[in-house]
Amino acid sequence: MNIPFIKxxxxxxxxxxxxxxxxxxxxxxxxxxxxxxxxxxxLMEVSFNERPEHNLILENLFESGIENPVVQGxxxxxxxxxMQFLSEDEHQQVLQTLRDGFQTEENKVxxxxxxxIGASVSQTLRDRAFWAALLVILAIVFYVAxxxxxxxxxxxxxxxxxxxxxxxxxxxxxxxxxxxLLGYFFxxxxxxxxxxxxxxxxxxxxxxxxxxxxxxxxxxxxxxSDDFGEVINxxxxxxxxxxxxxxxxxxxxxxxxxxxxGSTIHEFVLALLIGVVSGAYSxxxxxxxxxxxxxxxQRR
Numbered sequence: 146m147n148i149p150f151i152k153x154x155x156x157x158x159x160x161x162x163x164x165x166x167x168x169x170x171x172x173x174x175x176x177x178x179x180x181x182x183x184x185x186x187x188l189m190e191v192s193f194n195e196r197p198e199h200n201l202i203l204e205n206l207f208e209s210g211i212e213n214p215v216v217q218g219x220x221x222x223x224x225x226x227x228m229q230f231l232s233e234d235e236h237q238q239v240l241q242t243l244r245d246g247f248q249t250e251e252n253k254v255x256x257x258x259x260x261x262i263g264a265s266v267s268q269t270l271r272d273r274a275f276w277a278a279l280l281v282i283l284a285i286v287f288y289v290a291x292x293x294x295x296x297x298x299x300x301x302x303x304x305x306x307x308x309x310x311x312x313x314x315x316x317x318x319x320x321x322x323x324x325x326l327l328g329y330f331f332x333x334x335x336x337x338x339x340x341x342x343x344x345x346x347x348x349x350x351x352x353x354x355x356x357x358x359x360x361x362x363x364x365x366x367x368x369x370s371d372d373f374g375e376v377i378n379x380x381x382x383x384x385x386x387x388x389x390x391x392x393x394x395x396x397x398x399x400x401x402x403x404x405x406x407g408s409t410i411h412e413f414v415l416a417l418l419i420g421v422v423s424g425a426y427s428x429x430x431x432x433x434x435x436x437x438x439x440x441x442x443q444r445r
Contacts, residue, residue, distance in 0.1 A: 148385065151378045154434030161431045165315055168322035177321060178328030180227070180336035181262050183271050187231040189239070190257040192223040197247050202226075205246040209239045217332055219408045223257065227334075230261060274340045281344060282310055285351055292355075293362055299373050299440050305358055308435045312427035313350040317343055319423045320416050338413045346420025353391070353428035357384050361433070374437045381433055392425040 150157075181188050199216050202224060206214045215227040231239065240256055248254045262270075289306030320343060327333035361380035368376055396418065403414040 147378070147382055149378065150381045150429070151374045151434060151437045154437050157430035157434050158438065161315055161427070165318055168318035171322040171325050172318070175325040175329040177325050178332065178334045180334035180339075181260070182336035185230060185262050187228050187236065187259070187261045189226045189228075189236070189259050190219065190223060191226065191240075191243060192220070192255045192257055193247065194222065194252045196222045196224065199224075201246075202243075205243055206239065208246075209242040210235075211239065215332065223408075236261075270337060274337070277340070277344065278347075281347060282313075285309060285313070285347075289355065289358070293358065299443065300436060304439060305436070308432050308439070309351055309354045309358070311435060312354050312432040313347045313424075315427045315431055316346050316350045316420050316423040320346055320420045323419050324412075324416065333412060335412075338410075339416060342413050342416035342420070345417060346424060349395075349421060350424035350427055353388055353424050354432045356387065357381060357428055357433055358436075360384050361436070373440045377433050377437050381429060385429065388425055388429060392421060395421050 196218070199218070202216050203214060206216070206226065206228070211228045213228075217225045217227075219225050228239075236259055240254075244254045286303065286306035286309075289309055290303040293302040293305045324333060324335055324339065328335070357380060360383050361377055364376045364380050365373075399414055399418050399421065403411060403418065406414060
């Protein structure tokens, strides 16, 4: 069966444009909620046999002198507490106040973890995250331009790299927009793990796009005289089931991790789930149709 992908290229690209604009609007309105990796501060995870009400935990923290703490439930009986930077003495004081307020014979208070990050460290992490993303994007453009130098007609090889960047930006924006909404409505924060997830999504998206582009390159070398749109459509049909099968098997593994991997990696795996689905769409319905559109514009 020959699916006419390129015939409806304007529909796919129009849909992608709407998604990109909506994602940018969501990010502009709500923004991502940075975690302590980027803002500095302390994070404490505490578990109870029977978790108290959030307002009672907040009152207890206020008694310890904590200003503007953020309390978030985790699992069935745990809470994550985000607060200003604490010294070790202050940390022990907060933990003791929690135990004085809630620990009984039946309800034990256990500290699961405690992390602190200073302001200077968080600034360094922000800077490194930015440069890592920028260098990855530049490396992709140069690599794709070099890999496709033998098929510089009818579309210049560097344009393959630029169009792959458009596809991966679509995927990254979708993930960030979803997390902006989660941050606004549910308090979900982004941290270094989120940056790693975004870079992983970028890598997955580019890999999927390159597989399709590589088949188009092979077809071009064999059929230079054919219509470019038909060459692209043929490459998409040849790689379509491969992309679908790869995506489904990846989603199966990620779903298992999300369901059984524990609360500490939920946000990381969720970002990957969203990015993998978006990446499968962009490699088929954005990156390749854009090639056909660019070639049409050049002819006109």
